[in-house]
Amino acid sequence: xxxxxxxxxxxxxxxxxxxxxxxxxxxxxxxxxxxxxxxxxxxxxxxxxxxxxxxxxxxxxxxxxxxxxxxxxxxxxxxxxxxxxxxxxxxxxxxxxxxxxxxxxxxxxxxxxxxxxxxxxxxxxxxxxxxxxxxxxxxxxxxxxxxxxxxxxxxxxxxxxxxxxxxxxxxxxxxxxxxxxxxxxxxxxxxxxxxxxxxxxxxxxxxxxxxxxxxxxxxxxxxxxxxxxxxxxxxxxxxxxxxxxxxxxxxxxxxxxxxxxxxxxxxxxxxxxxxxxxxxxxxxxxxxxxxxxxxxxxxxxxxxxxxxxxxxxxxxxxxxxxxxxxxxxxxxxxxxxxxxxxxxxxxxxxxxxxxxxxxxxxxxxxxxxxxxxxxxxxxxxxxxxxxxxxxxxxxxxxxxxxxxxxxxxxxxxxxxxxxxxxxxxxxxxxxxxxxxxxxxxxxxxxxxxxxxxxxxxxxxxxxxxxxxxxxxxxxxxxxxxxxxxxxxxxxxxxxxxxxxxxxxxxxxxxxxxxxxxxxxxxxxxxxxxxxxxxxxxxxxxxxxxxxxxxxx
Amino acid sequence: xxxxxxxxxxxxxxxxxxxxxxxxxxxxxxxxxxxxxxxxxxxxxxxxxxxxxxxxxxxxxxxxxxxxxxxxxxxxxxxxxxxxxxxxxxxxxxxxxxxxxxxxxxxxxxxxxxxxxxxxxxxxxxxxxxxxxxxxxxxxxxxxxxxxxxxxxxxxxxxxxxxxxxxxxxxxxxxxxxxxxxx
Amino acid sequence: xxxxxxxxxxxxxxxxxxxxxxxxxxxxxxxxxxxxxxxxxxxxxxxxxxxxxxxxxxxxxxxxxxxxxxxxxxxxxxxxxxxxxxxxxxxxxxxxxxxxxxxxxxxxxxxxxxxxxxxxxxxxxxxxxxxxxxxxxxxxxxxxxxxxxxxxxxxxxxxxxxxxxxxxxxxxxxxxxxxxxxxxxxxxxxxxxxxxxxxxxxxxxxxxxxxxxxxxxxxxxxxxxxxxxxxxxxxxx
Numbered sequence: 001x002x003x004x005x006x007x008x009x010x011x012x013x014x015x016x017x018x019x020x021x022x023x024x025x026x027x028x029x030x031x032x033x034x035x036x037x038x039x040x041x042x043x044x045x046x047x048x049x050x051x052x053x054x055x056x057x058x059x060x061x062x063x064x065x066x067x068x069x070x071x072x073x074x075x076x077x078x079x080x081x082x083x084x085x086x087x088x089x090x091x092x093x094x095x096x097x098x099x100x101x102x103x104x105x106x107x108x109x110x111x112x113x114x115x116x117x118x119x120x121x122x123x124x125x126x127x128x129x130x131x132x133x134x135x136x137x138x139x140x141x142x143x144x145x146x147x148x149x150x151x152x153x154x155x156x157x158x159x160x161x162x163x164x165x166x167x168x169x170x171x172x173x174x175x176x177x178x179x180x181x182x183x184x185x186x187x188x189x190x191x192x193x194x195x196x197x198x199x200x201x202x203x204x205x206x207x208x209x210x211x212x213x214x215x216x217x218x219x220x221x222x223x224x225x226x227x228x229x230x231x232x233x234x235x236x237x238x239x240x241x242x243x244x245x246x247x248x249x250x251x252x253x254x255x256x257x258x259x260x261x262x263x264x265x266x267x268x269x270x271x272x273x274x275x276x277x278x279x280x281x282x283x284x285x286x287x288x289x290x291x292x293x294x295x296x297x298x299x300x301x302x303x304x305x306x307x308x309x310x311x312x313x314x315x316x317x318x319x320x321x322x323x324x325x326x327x328x329x330x331x332x333x334x335x336x337x338x339x340x341x342x343x344x345x346x347x348x349x350x351x352x353x354x355x356x357x358x359x360x361x362x363x364x365x366x367x368x369x370x371x372x373x374x375x376x377x378x379x380x381x382x383x384x385x386x387x388x389x390x391x392x393x394x395x396x397x398x399x400x401x402x403x404x405x406x407x408x409x410x411x412x413x414x415x416x417x418x419x420x421x422x423x424x425x426x427x428x429x430x431x432x433x434x435x436x437x438x439x440x441x442x443x444x445x446x447x448x449x450x451x452x453x454x455x456x457x458x459x460x461x462x463x464x465x466x467x468x469x470x471x472x473x474x475x476x477x478x479x480x481x482x483x484x485x486x487x488x489x490x491x492x493x494x495x496x497x498x499x500x501x502x503x504x505x506x507x508x509x510x511x512x513x514x515x516x517x518x519x520x521x522x523x524x525x526x527x528x529x530x531x532x533x534x535x536x537x538x539x540x541x542x543x544x545x546x547x548x549x550x551x552x
Numbered sequence: 553x554x555x556x557x558x559x560x561x562x563x564x565x566x567x568x569x570x571x572x573x574x575x576x577x578x579x580x581x582x583x584x585x586x587x588x589x590x591x592x593x594x595x596x597x598x599x600x601x602x603x604x605x606x607x608x609x610x611x612x613x614x615x616x617x618x619x620x621x622x623x624x625x626x627x628x629x630x631x632x633x634x635x636x637x638x639x640x641x642x643x644x645x646x647x648x649x650x651x652x653x654x655x656x657x658x659x660x661x662x663x664x665x666x667x668x669x670x671x672x673x674x675x676x677x678x679x680x681x682x683x684x685x686x687x688x689x690x691x692x693x694x695x696x697x698x699x700x701x702x703x704x705x706x707x708x709x710x711x712x713x714x715x716x717x718x719x720x721x722x723x724x725x726x727x728x729x730x731x732x733x734x735x
Numbered sequence: 736x737x738x739x740x741x742x743x744x745x746x747x748x749x750x751x752x753x754x755x756x757x758x759x760x761x762x763x764x765x766x767x768x769x770x771x772x773x774x775x776x777x778x779x780x781x782x783x784x785x786x787x788x789x790x791x792x793x794x795x796x797x798x799x800x801x802x803x804x805x806x807x808x809x810x811x812x813x814x815x816x817x818x819x820x821x822x823x824x825x826x827x828x829x830x831x832x833x834x835x836x837x838x839x840x841x842x843x844x845x846x847x848x849x850x851x852x853x854x855x856x857x858x859x860x861x862x863x864x865x866x867x868x869x870x871x872x873x874x875x876x877x878x879x880x881x882x883x884x885x886x887x888x889x890x891x892x893x894x895x896x897x898x899x900x901x902x903x904x905x906x907x908x909x910x911x912x913x914x915x916x917x918x919x920x921x922x923x924x925x926x927x928x929x930x931x932x933x934x935x936x937x938x939x940x941x942x943x944x945x946x947x948x949x950x951x952x953x954x955x956x957x958x959x960x961x962x963x964x965x966x967x968x969x970x971x972x
Contacts, residue, residue, distance in 0.1 A: 287907065304904060309780040309800045462885065462904075462911030463781045469826035469863070472909050476861040493859060500822045504783045504795060647857045648828075650836055657832060657864045689864075694857060702856035706836035732851040733828075734835025735842045735950055 025062035027105035028081035029098060030130055034068035034216045035209075035248050036370075042076035044092040049078070052099050061102045067217020069130035071117055072370035079130060084111035116386045117368050122349065124357045125173075125333040126373045128218045134252050137259040140220040146265055148339035149224050152231055153273045161232040162188060165335065168343035169355030174200055174291075174328030175403070175432045176508070177354075177421040183325065186315040187233040190323035195235040197226050197277075198319065198326045200296060201242035201249070204288040205404025206455060207363040208435030211329035213371050214359070215242065215249035218333065219256035223266065223279060225332030228339060230277040233325050238279040241296050245286060253281055288405075288459035292507050293318075293326045295461065306461045307507035328433065330359055350376030354420035358431070364401075364438040365392050374419075381415040384438055395440040399523070403432030405452045405459075406512025408519025409445060428519040430512065444541035445524040446531055449516045450478040456513035467510030470501035474517065481528060484535040484544035491532060495521065563612040563721055565591075567599030567642070568632055570625045571652040571690060572618030576643035577601065579707035580615070586714050593721050609635050613720050615642040619649040620691050624684035633697035638720060641692065641699045642713075644706040644733055652690040660686050701726050704733050741807035756798040756809055757785055767811050768820060768849055770827070770938050771886040772799040776895050782827075782886060784820050784849065787811045795819075821853040822860070829862045830909070832881040833939075839952035840940030846884060865909065872922030876934050876944055878913070883941035885911055889933035901927040 031037075031046045049063045069077040074088035078098050082105045087098050113119055123129065133139045140146070152161050166181025187195060199222060203211040215222060226238050242250055257279055260266040268276040282300050284290045290305040297319050299305035318324025334356065338346045347355050354376040360383065363369050367389030374383060380400060384390070391397050399409040408429035410417070417423050421431050439448065457471040477494045480486040498514035505511045521528060530538050537544060569577060577600055583590065597611060598604045607628070614636040620626055633639060644650040655663050663686075669676040693699055703716055703726075712731055719726040737752045743765050750759035755778065760767050769785040772778055780797035787798045790808035798811065810816070827833075827846060835841050867880035890902040890913060901924050905914045915921045934942045943952050 289907075309797055458908060460908040462906070462908045463779070465781070465783050465823050465826050465830075465884075468885070468908060468911065469830045472863060473826070473829065473861045476863075480861075497822070497860065500819055504786050504819050504823060506780060506783065506797075641857065644836055650834055653862075654832065654834055654837075656862075657866045692857065694859075699857075704856050728854055728856045730851075731856055732847060733833075734838065734844070734847055 023060070026060035026107070027058075027102045028062040028064055029102055030064055030066040030069065030079040030081055032067070032069040032075060032077040032079075032130065033065045033134075034213060035246075036068070036072040037075040037077055038248065040076045041092060042090075045076055045078065045090055045095060048092040049095050049098060052095055053102065056099060056103070058099070058103060065133050065135070066130045067128070067132065067134045068126075068213045068371055070121075070126075070370050070372065071368055073368050077130075080105065082109045082111070084114050086114060117370075117372075117389065120374065120378075120382065120387050121372050122357050122375045123373045124337045124346070124349075125214060125221070125330050125359055126217070126371065127337060128221065129213070129371070130217070132218060134217050134219055135255050137220060137256070137263055137265075140218070144340060145220055145336070146224055146271070148336040149227055149265070150271055152228050152339060153271050153275055158188060158232045158234060161228060161339070164339060164343040165232070166343075168338045168346040169350070169353070170331065170334055170338060170346065171354070171421065172328060173330035173334065173358065173433070175406070175430065177431055180327065180331055183315060183327070184229065184232050186313075187235075187323050187325040190316050192323045194237075194320075194322045195233055196319045196322055196324040197230045197233065197235045197238040198293075198296065198300070198324060199226055199238065199240040199279075199329060199332055200291060200293065200326055201240055201246075201329045202284045202291040202296060203243065203246075203329070203433060204291050204459075205433055205435045206452075207361060207401075207437045208404060208433050209361045210359040210371065210434045212246050212249050213361075214329050214333050215246065215253055219249075219252045220260065220265075221333045221336055222253075222329055223256055223260050225327075225335035226279060227266065227270065227277050228335050229325055229327065229332065231275055233323075235325065236276055236278070238277060239282050239300055239319070240279060241282045241284055241290070241300060243286065243290075244283040250281065250283065257281070287461070288455075289461040289507070289509050292509060295507070296326070297324065304461075306463045307509075309506060330434070350420075351418060352377070352420055353422060358419070358434060360434045360436045362388050362436050362438065364436075365395070365440040365442070366390070366438040367392055376420055377418040379416050379418050380410065383419065383436070384415070388438065391438065391440045395442070397438070398441050398443055399439045399445065399448075401429075401437040401439065401448065401516075402435065403430030403512075403515070404435050405455050406430050406508065406515050407432050407435075408515050409439070409448060409523065410519070411523040413523075428515070428522050430515060442539060442541070444482070444537050444539035445520040445527050446478065446482050446537075447539075447541045449520045450475065450482055452516040453478055453513070456509065460509065460513075464504075464506035464510060466501045467505045467507075467513065470497055470505075471510070471513050473497055474501065474514065478517070481531045482537070482542040482544075484531060484542075484546070486532045488532060491528060563594040564597045564608070564610060565594045565717075566597050566607065566611045566614040566632075566636070567601065568607070568614060568616045568618075568628065569600050570616060570618030570629065570646070570693075571621035572643065572645040573651070574600070574617070575707040576615075576617040576645075576705075579643075579705075579710055580713055582710035583714055584710075586710075590714070590717050590721070594717075607632060607635060611636045613638045613640065613717075615640045616646050616693055617642045619645045619652040620687065620693060620696055621649075621652050622684040622686050626687065626696060629693060629697055638700045639693075639697065640701040640703055640716070640720075641694060642703055643708055644704055646693045647702050647704045648733065649690045649692045650706060653692075656689040660688060702728065702731075704728075704731050706734050739803050739805045739807070741803055741805070741809060743809045744811050750803045752802075754803055756787060756796070756801050756803055756807075756811075759803055760798065760809075760811060765811055767798045768852065769799055770845055770849065770884060771888065773888050773892075773936055776888065776891040776936075779887065779891075782884070783823050786816065786819060788813065788816065817853065821855055824849050824853050824855055825858050825860050827884045828855075829858055829860050830865075831867055831883060832864060837949055838882060838940040839943045839947050839949060840882070840937075841950035841952075843950070843953045844940060845938035863909065867912075870915075870921050871945070872920035873924075873927070873929070874922065874945075875929055876921070876931065876942060878921065878942050879940065880912055881941075882939045883913060884939055885913070886938055887913065888936040888938065889913060889942060892932045892936045897928060897930050897932050899926050899928050899930075902933060 078087040170180040171177040295305045295307040314324040359373045453475040502514045716726045748763045771782040778799040780800035785798040786795040788810040871877035893902045894900040916924045
């Protein structure tokens with residue numbers, strides 16, 4: 001007898017995907033309506049294209065709203081589905097070339113390769129990006145959506161689901177890389193009748209927009225992943241904790257939850273089984289620390305969003321002191337594909353202990369800023385130069401910052417390092433949620449460290465002393481260095497303070513806050529020394545006060 | 553104080569009074585008869601307790617009371633540091649800036665306005681002539697020059713002062729045990 | 736109830752299931768510093784002075800919130816830990832505007848005592864010097880935020896012992912302040928019972944009784960509630 005009660009097994013089956021009566025369109029234009037393109041009026045393009053196509057009498061052409069097409073730098077984007085031709089920087093007033101291309105599409109057309117930005121990627125969590133209409137359940141189902149959930153609910157026990165996830169080697173995509181299967185098993189085995197599943201969508205790292213893109217482009221996938229997780233850990237209630245600064249993501253999630261409830265993918269009797277699970281949204285009020293799981297739980301409970309010491313871990317005592325599974329958006333988004341294509345398929349991707357793919361948000365001084373998903377183990381050089389297209393204006397690459405405020409800066413010497421959880425830690429950085437900020441020679445690394453310290457100082461919740469006070473003091477020392485008021489003693493004190501804040505802080509925010517300082521000191525110590533000893537900023541960023549004699 | 557023939561020169565001790573209330577010097581006087589013993593072993597060459605106008609060269613031990621609050625204080629502490637082997641931050645004002653430092657969050661201008669303008673009815677004006685300008689903040693001594701020994705306390709107890717001087721004059725590294733901020 | 740044996744600083748000690756390292760250490764005469772910890776109210780592991788090393792764990796644990804386990808090897812005192820604690824104490828001094836010399840709690844202050852225990856003789860870290868307010872609107876007591884170290888004993892004792900929950904916390908990071916009733920002046924608080932527990936548990940001179948001079952804020956010999964009632968009656972409150 002399996003550990004899942006028989007009641008959860010399918011009672012009867014129903015074919016969800018109905019035959020589509022209409023003829024499929026001859027040609028389809030995908031118009032990106034994720035936040036980046038939408039902010040450049042891409043919705044007007046959709047409307048305008050519809051009008052122009054109708055005026056031209058192209059009845060067999062579909063204009064479709066889709067999620068992120070990836071190459072945010074070149075938005076607004078329109079793609080011809082059949083040929084793979086991508087139109088960049090489209091405006092509502094100049095849709096002529098798109099319409100002409102749509103009119104030219106023939107039955108025999110095959111998708112042409114789209115260049116390294118697309119070809120070198122491997123899409124798992126983002127496989128539906130730029131393909132499905134994020135506000136259409138039918139569209140998601142048509143592209144294989146909820147197949148994994150169907151398989152789980154009808155053919156698998158919760159133990160089998162957990163085993164498959166474990167075997168896939170999937171690790172938490174929110175930053176720390178905790179093995180997902182192990183976490184699920186811990187929650188499943190924890191004592192308690194009521195259990196919860198929480199999706200952490202409180203993405204707050206500067207320069208990171210992976211979770212936002214997933215929620216905006218493919219919200220059903222997250223719901224499916226959460227439902228599978230709920231089945232695997234015996235939870236009946238779920239929460240998505242999303243920051244309120246993501247209005248489009250929230251709106252699409254709301255619409256997705258409503259549609260999924262109506263269609264029987266959420267609520268009681270999911271897919272005509274006796275399995276019940278429902279999801280609610282909670283909005284974060286803009287505190288970075290609420291991305292920390294215990295602070296997030298406190299916030300959902302209606303308390304001040306501050307972390308608490310662990311143990312007990314949320315898997316044992318989390319939301320309302322019940323066993324709680326917390327995973328990141330991207331982790332949940334990877335689950336349906338893993339269960340559809342099989343754990344071994346997923347485990348074959350990647351290297352070492354880092355399996356599968358990872359979504360990165362490329363930002364900063366890189367040509368192709370945007371969202372990319374690559375197999376683990378790809379080198380930084382491939383990501384930044386092949387996919388990212390190199391540095392803007394051909395300037396020299398200086399460093400890439402990964403892992404957000406808890407991460408570090410990796411210099412050019414290490415560009416050929418394969419990206420894995422372990423390799424980044426070895427380099428003094430951190431996988432984090434997947435932000436990648438590329439910097440060229442116009443960036444001062446001390447200034448970068450100061451920027452991140454300012455972020456941590458501002459976002460410290462104020463609960464524990466080292467983070468509340470220490471981050472401010474580190475920022476004050478960095479400010480002294482960047483304004484040319486520092487001495488060698490200040491540098492020594494900065495290192496001392498950084499070590500203590502890292503060691504004694506209560507939560508990951510404080511423990512990780514000194515990382516930007518450590519990594520910049522490790523690779524760019526000469527820049528610190530130039531500020532202190534020569535009173536100059538090598539990158540020409542900092543305004544150095546010339547030493548004024550205090551004596552009158 | 554003359555030196556007996558053939559004896560090694562006695563250590564030269566000085567005291568300096570910067571921005572403080574002189575309470576630490578009072579506590580030094582509280583050594584009472586132990587003062588005689590200390591100054592059998594050392595010479596007091598400068599300070600509020602002796603009538604010497606210029607801070608001399610080659611001072612072995614200097615006790616500095618008070619925070620560095622004005623340009624004059626800064627000038628003096630730098631000179632003192634140059635001429636002194638062992639510099640002692642003597643009492644809370646020298647160690648933490650203490651009461652003089654309470655003005656730091658306020659700022660010099662609002663402070664002057666409150667003291668000399670807002671509450672004055674007859675010809676309010678900020679005095680400037682013959683008075684050293686204040687530094688933007690009042691800081692402890694070690695923010696400007698190296699300090700060898702810290703003796704906190706407001707004031708440090710006479711016993712602690714005695715132990716410290718005894719240690720220094722005997723060539724031992726002073727132990728801070730028992731010293732605390734405040735009383 | 737099961738009994739666990741463990742070592743703290745090499746000393747064999749025993750405690751029962753559910754006890755914290757701090758409790759067991761206290762019972763065995765091992766002093767672990769802590770400023771947010773206070774017996775009788777729940778612990779929050781926030782001041783970080785009580786961090787200890789546990790063999791086999793890469794991270795430090797707060798002794799006040801970490802429960803003992805069988806065979807645990809705890810290091811509560813080492814040069815490294817002393818250095819951490821000294822720096823954390825220094826941070827607390829540098830955060831607000833602590834001037835022991837003019838403080839009502841001078842010589843009755845746990846922060847001052849901690850500094851002495853750590854052998855802290857001066858401060859190297861940058862001083863933050865924030866502008867912090869004083870709320871003296873309550874007839875009996877006042878709060879000087881310049882001296883608050885955010886241990887939140889007041890918040891906890893008001894909630895857990897008195898049951899009034901007058902105190903809570905507002906803002907975040909360096910701007911964090913304890914507050915009365917959603918930020919209204921203390922004297923206007925409809926929930927405050929004037930019991931004085933918050934004043935009693937405050938480790939520094941942040942919360943004090945009005946009319947006490949510098950260094951006259953002793954809390955040791957103050958009888959608890961009944962006495963406060965007498966004072967209130969005397970003053971016609």
